[in-house]
Amino acid sequence: MPENNKPLAKIDRMDRKILECLQKDGSLTNQQLAEKVGLSPSPCLRRVRALEEAGIIMHTATILDHKKLGLSLTAIILIGMDRHTPERFAAFEDTVSEFPEVQECYLITGQSADYMLKVVVPDMDHYHQFLLNHITRIPGVSGVHSSFVLRRVLDSTALPLGYLS
Structure with a gap:
Protein backbone atom coordinates (compact mmCIF):
# COMPACT_ATOMS: atom_id res chain seq x y z
CA MET A 1 0.00 0.00 0.00
CA ALA A 54 -6.85 14.53 -3.00
CA GLY A 55 -3.22 15.69 -2.83
CA ILE A 56 -2.50 14.60 -6.40
CA ILE A 57 -1.81 18.19 -7.44
CA MET A 58 0.51 19.31 -4.67
CA HIS A 59 1.29 22.82 -5.90
CA THR A 60 2.07 24.79 -9.03
CA ALA A 61 5.58 26.10 -9.58
CA THR A 62 7.42 28.25 -12.09
CA ILE A 63 10.54 26.64 -13.55
CA LEU A 64 13.43 29.06 -14.01
CA ASP A 65 16.41 28.88 -16.36
CA HIS A 66 19.45 28.32 -14.10
CA LYS A 67 22.04 29.66 -16.52
CA LYS A 68 20.15 32.86 -17.37
CA LEU A 69 20.16 33.61 -13.65
CA GLY A 70 23.89 32.99 -13.32
CA LEU A 71 23.52 29.59 -11.65
CA SER A 72 25.76 27.70 -14.06
CA LEU A 73 27.00 24.81 -11.92
CA THR A 74 24.84 21.83 -11.00
CA ALA A 75 26.38 19.23 -8.72
CA ILE A 76 25.17 15.80 -7.71
CA ILE A 77 26.47 15.00 -4.24
CA LEU A 78 26.51 11.54 -2.69
CA ILE A 79 26.70 11.75 1.09
CA GLY A 80 27.56 9.01 3.57
CA MET A 81 26.41 9.18 7.18
CA ASP A 82 28.32 7.87 10.19
CA ARG A 83 25.27 6.35 11.91
CA HIS A 84 22.04 5.04 10.44
CA THR A 85 19.59 6.18 13.07
CA PRO A 86 16.26 7.92 12.58
CA GLU A 87 17.48 10.86 14.66
CA ARG A 88 20.66 11.29 12.60
CA PHE A 89 18.75 11.11 9.33
CA ALA A 90 16.04 13.52 10.54
CA ALA A 91 18.66 16.06 11.67
CA PHE A 92 20.45 15.83 8.32
CA GLU A 93 17.20 16.22 6.37
CA ASP A 94 16.09 19.20 8.46
CA THR A 95 19.45 20.89 7.92
CA VAL A 96 19.70 20.43 4.14
CA SER A 97 16.09 21.55 3.75
CA GLU A 98 17.24 24.99 4.90
CA PHE A 99 19.81 25.40 2.10
CA PRO A 100 18.33 27.12 -0.99
CA GLU A 101 21.15 25.64 -3.10
CA VAL A 102 19.73 22.14 -2.55
CA GLN A 103 17.12 21.46 -5.22
CA GLU A 104 16.55 17.80 -4.44
CA CYS A 105 17.45 15.44 -1.60
CA TYR A 106 16.94 11.68 -1.69
CA LEU A 107 17.60 8.98 0.88
CA ILE A 108 19.02 6.25 -1.35
CA THR A 109 20.15 2.66 -1.39
CA GLY A 110 22.36 0.66 -3.73
CA GLN A 111 25.29 3.07 -3.52
CA SER A 112 28.08 3.59 -1.04
CA ALA A 113 26.15 6.65 0.13
CA ASP A 114 23.03 7.36 2.11
CA TYR A 115 21.85 10.57 0.44
CA MET A 116 21.94 12.10 -3.01
CA LEU A 117 21.61 15.86 -3.37
CA LYS A 118 21.16 18.03 -6.44
CA VAL A 119 22.75 21.40 -5.79
CA VAL A 120 22.72 24.51 -8.01
CA VAL A 121 25.27 27.32 -7.52
CA PRO A 122 26.89 30.04 -9.65
CA ASP A 123 30.33 28.47 -10.04
CA MET A 124 33.00 26.19 -8.58
CA ASP A 125 34.12 28.78 -5.99
CA HIS A 126 30.58 29.00 -4.62
CA TYR A 127 30.31 25.21 -4.65
CA HIS A 128 33.57 24.88 -2.73
CA GLN A 129 32.34 27.35 -0.09
CA PHE A 130 28.93 25.64 0.11
CA LEU A 131 30.57 22.26 0.60
CA LEU A 132 33.06 23.43 3.25
CA ASN A 133 30.78 25.80 5.14
CA HIS A 134 27.54 23.85 5.03
CA ILE A 135 27.57 20.21 3.93
CA THR A 136 30.70 19.01 5.72
CA ARG A 137 29.62 20.79 8.92
CA ILE A 138 26.40 18.81 9.26
CA PRO A 139 26.79 16.39 12.19
CA GLY A 140 27.05 12.81 10.98
CA VAL A 141 28.33 13.48 7.46
CA SER A 142 31.18 11.01 7.04
CA GLY A 143 31.79 11.11 3.31
CA VAL A 144 31.06 13.34 0.33
CA HIS A 145 31.45 12.50 -3.35
CA SER A 146 30.67 15.21 -5.91
CA SER A 147 29.86 14.89 -9.59
CA PHE A 148 29.19 17.84 -11.87
CA VAL A 149 26.60 18.10 -14.62
CA LEU A 150 28.20 18.83 -17.98
CA ARG A 151 24.94 19.10 -19.92
CA ARG A 152 21.25 18.69 -19.19
CA VAL A 153 20.05 15.97 -21.54
CA LEU A 154 16.58 15.61 -20.01
CA ASP A 155 15.22 17.79 -17.23
CA SER A 156 11.55 17.20 -16.59
CA THR A 157 9.15 17.44 -13.71
CA ALA A 158 6.40 15.56 -15.57
CA LEU A 159 5.35 12.18 -14.20
CA PRO A 160 4.63 9.27 -16.60
CA LEU A 161 0.84 9.10 -16.40
CA GLY A 162 0.50 6.39 -19.04
CA TYR A 163 0.71 3.77 -16.27
CA LEU A 164 -2.52 4.98 -14.73
CA SER A 165 -5.74 3.28 -15.71
Missing part, protein backbone atom coordinates in the same frame (compact mmCIF):
# COMPACT_ATOMS: atom_id res chain seq x y z
CA PRO A 2 1.25 3.56 -0.62
CA GLU A 3 2.74 5.83 2.02
CA ASN A 4 0.53 6.64 5.04
CA ASN A 5 -1.51 3.45 4.35
CA LYS A 6 -3.82 5.39 2.04
CA PRO A 7 -5.13 3.62 -1.05
CA LEU A 8 -4.05 4.94 -4.43
CA ALA A 9 -6.21 7.76 -5.71
CA LYS A 10 -8.65 6.80 -8.44
CA ILE A 11 -8.44 8.96 -11.52
CA ASP A 12 -10.21 8.53 -14.82
CA ARG A 13 -9.17 9.33 -18.39
CA MET A 14 -10.34 12.95 -18.12
CA ASP A 15 -8.39 13.51 -14.88
CA ARG A 16 -5.32 12.10 -16.62
CA LYS A 17 -5.79 14.51 -19.56
CA ILE A 18 -6.08 17.40 -17.11
CA LEU A 19 -2.92 16.32 -15.28
CA GLU A 20 -0.98 15.89 -18.53
CA CYS A 21 -1.94 19.41 -19.67
CA LEU A 22 -1.10 20.99 -16.32
CA GLN A 23 2.28 19.23 -16.20
CA LYS A 24 3.15 20.75 -19.57
CA ASP A 25 1.89 24.23 -18.65
CA GLY A 26 0.79 24.98 -15.10
CA SER A 27 -0.04 28.56 -16.06
CA LEU A 28 -3.08 27.59 -18.13
CA THR A 29 -6.24 29.39 -17.12
CA ASN A 30 -9.22 27.21 -16.29
CA GLN A 31 -10.83 28.31 -19.57
CA GLN A 32 -7.76 27.28 -21.58
CA LEU A 33 -7.48 23.98 -19.73
CA ALA A 34 -11.17 23.21 -20.25
CA GLU A 35 -10.81 23.82 -24.00
CA LYS A 36 -7.72 21.58 -24.22
CA VAL A 37 -9.39 18.64 -22.47
CA GLY A 38 -12.85 19.07 -23.99
CA LEU A 39 -14.83 20.09 -20.90
CA SER A 40 -16.80 23.17 -20.01
CA PRO A 41 -15.07 25.42 -17.44
CA SER A 42 -17.19 24.53 -14.38
CA PRO A 43 -16.67 20.75 -14.45
CA CYS A 44 -13.02 21.29 -15.33
CA LEU A 45 -12.51 23.52 -12.29
CA ARG A 46 -14.34 21.00 -10.06
CA ARG A 47 -12.01 18.24 -11.26
CA VAL A 48 -8.88 20.35 -10.70
CA ARG A 49 -10.03 21.22 -7.19
CA ALA A 50 -10.78 17.55 -6.46
CA LEU A 51 -7.28 16.60 -7.67
CA GLU A 52 -5.84 19.28 -5.36
CA GLU A 53 -7.94 18.14 -2.39
